[in-house]
Amino acid sequence: xxxxxxxxxxxxxxxxxxRLSCAASGFTVSSNYMSWxxxxxGKGLEWVSxxxxxxxxxxADSVKGRFTISRDNSKNTLYLxxxxxxxxxxxxYYCARERTMTExxxxxxxxLVTVSS
Amino acid sequence: DIQMTQSPSSxxxxxxxxxxxxxxxxxxxxxxxxxxxxKPGKAPKLLIYAASSLQSGVxxxxxxxxxxxxxxxxxxxxxxxxxxxYYCQQANSFPRITFGQGTRLEIK
Numbered sequence: 001x002x003x004x005x006x007x008x009x010x011x012x013x014x015x016x017x018x019r020l021s022c023a024a025s026g027f028t029v030s031s032n033y034m035s036w037x038x039x040x041x042g043k044g045l046e047w048v049s050x051x052x053x054x055x056x057x058x059x060a061d062s063v064k065g066r067f068t069i070s071r072d073n074s075k076n077t078l079y080l081x082x083x084x085x086x087x088x089x090x091x092x093y094y095c096a097r098e099r100t101m102t103e104x105x106x107x108x109x110x111x112l113v114t115v116s117s
Numbered sequence: 118d119i120q121m122t123q124s125p126s127s128x129x130x131x132x133x134x135x136x137x138x139x140x141x142x143x144x145x146x147x148x149x150x151x152x153x154x155x156k157p158g159k160a161p162k163l164l165i166y167a168a169s170s171l172q173s174g175v176x177x178x179x180x181x182x183x184x185x186x187x188x189x190x191x192x193x194x195x196x197x198x199x200x201x202x203y204y205c206q207q208a209n210s211f212p213r214i215t216f217g218q219g220t221r222l223e224i225k
Contacts (some may be wrong), residue, residue, distance in 0.1 A: 007128075028193075044204065044217070045161065045206075045216040045219075046203055046216070047213070047214040047215065047216070050212045051128045053168065058213070065141040074131065101168070101208060101212070102150035102151070102166060102208045102211075103208060104153075104161070104206075105166075107160035110160055
């Protein structure tokens with residue numbers, strides 16, 4: 001059974017850092033396209049970042065230069081390192097598996113990141 | 118970036134009703150469109166991909182159509198568990214995927 005479990009969310013001050021983790025089971029992270037998608041409170045969905053199976057990475061303009069997506073193949077885990085956090089980064093962050101550059105077929109339960117002083 | 122606009126933003130309907138939600142892309146996206154259902158406090162769930170293909174396990178009362186810039190999601194006979202928010206998503210400009218703003222389906 002495919003499962004994605006995020007962790008690492010919490011309350012952080014503006015300018016601070018946080019690392020999110022997404023532990024996968026039932027499939028191999030490194031063989032798939034994996035993304036982070038976020039949802040601000042009461043708002044819609046926003047794609048944040050993707051890592052291709054080949055290792056290439058891409059970011060939304062809103063987080064480029066501040067966030068870094070990575071994976072640990074030995075742990076079958078996806079990460080999102082978030083630096084220089086801003087109030088507008090407050091959201092539930094979901095990891096999701098992309099079905100080869102098209103749609104997201106599996107999602108984690110999400111982890112809440114709150115950026116506030 | 119390709120903008121996705123859904124209409125209506127919210128709709129009220131009754132169990133058994135037929136409901137249609139529309140999604141329009143700011144430029145042509147062929148059939149690179151998916152639909153998701155999201156319930157409060159839960160992750161989105163994939164319903165339709167490639168504009169009209171039903172995801173495994175999704176009830177057949179859900180259907181999708183369209184290509185180019187105009188797409189629709191239809192629920193043929195609403196069930197109590199269908200009241201949720203629905204999002205469209207384009208993948209034509211991969212990796213820069215974008216979502217519609219959502220349509221909230223409420224009980225009348």
